[in-house]
Amino acid sequence: MTNVFKPIRPKKISEEIVTQIKVLISEGQLKPGERVPSERELAALLGVSRPSVREAIMVLEAMGLVESRQGGGTFVRSLTESTLADPLTSLVEKNPRMLHHLAEVRMGLETWSAYLAAQRATDEEIETLRKLVAEMERQAEDGGWDAEIDTRFHYAITTATHNTIQLHVLNTIQGLFHTTIMVALTEFYQKEGYIKMLLEHHRTIMERIAARDPDGARQAMAEHLELVRDKMQQLESDNQLLS
């Protein structure tokens, strides 16, 4: 008996205006680069006050749909990249210190995944992990490191928890991580010759899971991610030197 009733909330009239203008833009009646009627004009047309129109336009501007210039007017932007990022992303991108927090949360989730996976992984799933490690070894011999394989390895572990929600949550965090720093991190690995160590880490994690040793798997995962965290911090301070 949860949430049977919808949360009745009086819709603000500024929201109504927002949806109307969004429709106009998506229908092409307001084309990119075109001028939106002035705030006073809109207020008159819609029969509302200017502040209401103004709030609507602020929201549209925050969504990246329009752009206002004082004295100039309000213009429709190309909606090629008008996707409003989710709250977490917008904060992490702006504040590098958040990356450290993010890495830490990921650490908690992944160690937990390793722990659960060691309890429940099927033989088939363990075999998948084994193959991924073998693939890593093959690439490592050439001095290469494929972030794609790395990601698939961690994903496979969480799959082996047989917990849909864990998979979903970790996937969300992992996605953020990937879009923000993964690339730089991979380059860093290759340059600094950490590949052997990384390979060893992954092999140990795989073996602890295969041995059905939850605590060992968690420990191995923790050590691996501690390295990642430290290197990331190093990357951060390097970047600060540039700016």
Place this chain on the structure above:
Amino acid sequence: MTNVFKPIRPKKISEEIVTQIKVLISEGQLKPGERVPSERELAALLGVSRPSVREAIMVLEAMGLVESRQGGGTFVRSLTESTLADPLTSLVEKNPRMLHHLAEVRMGLETWSAYLAAQRATDEEIETLRKLVAEMERQAEDGGWDAEIDTRFHYAITTATHNTIQLHVLNTIQGLFHTTIMVALTEFYQKEGYIKMLLEHHRTIMERIAARDPDGARQAMAEHLELVRDKMQQLESDNQLLS
């Protein structure tokens, strides 16, 4: 050689307010669920007019960082609410078996919180935990168990991690948990006389954190949540008999 010159734009003061509040949220000075000062108050604090504050809040609301209710106030949302809670809610509602998964994810997050809190909790935060346990003891003497105090205890631990993202993620999961099963679980406790055991659990967790013993704190939290998980499973099978 494009865009050598930056587009000179006079920064709107509402944008300035937006960034200020974003910083407060990302630094954890404004925690999820907390009230942000009223519009009039903010206007006075910042020395600007209310419309400016209002526009800033509209933008923040559009970004999903805060939520305003007329007459109520403006509240900080969990950053992961839109990305995690909504999809997960639909999952859990369709498949009650998911509750078990949800409890397990919470277990992973909370054990991690306990681990981190034992490393970083300030003396003041430890004192808060101690007071909460004392309050539990007082109520337990009358054979009562207050879910509110329980929740605040766990919340305080995650606050002591000093990790904003961990706080937001756990808050989202916790919220899901609360709306689905928390009430039934509390009744269950009271009937079955588990209160003494619960009290002991919480005291141990608090003591391990106070002793700066990360592994011990994690272990204590794990044992506590294992009990919760088992009792929940018991509840589920009972409910199945009814349906």
Place this chain on the structure above:
DNA sequence: GCTAAAAACTGGTCATACCAATATTCCAGG
């Protein structure tokens, strides 16, 4: 002590005025 009325916030809307930046118009000088 508990309940219900009332008072005090708080966000939502509106009206108005003025400022600052930009567009537009228009006129004088080439």
Place this chain on the structure above:
DNA sequence: CCTGGAATATTGGTATGACCAGTTTTTAGC
């Protein structure tokens, strides 16, 4: 006729102030 620049109109940005409509808190009465 064109051209440059000043005067003018338009537009978004900010500030006051007022009132309404829900919430929350306090208070008064039973």
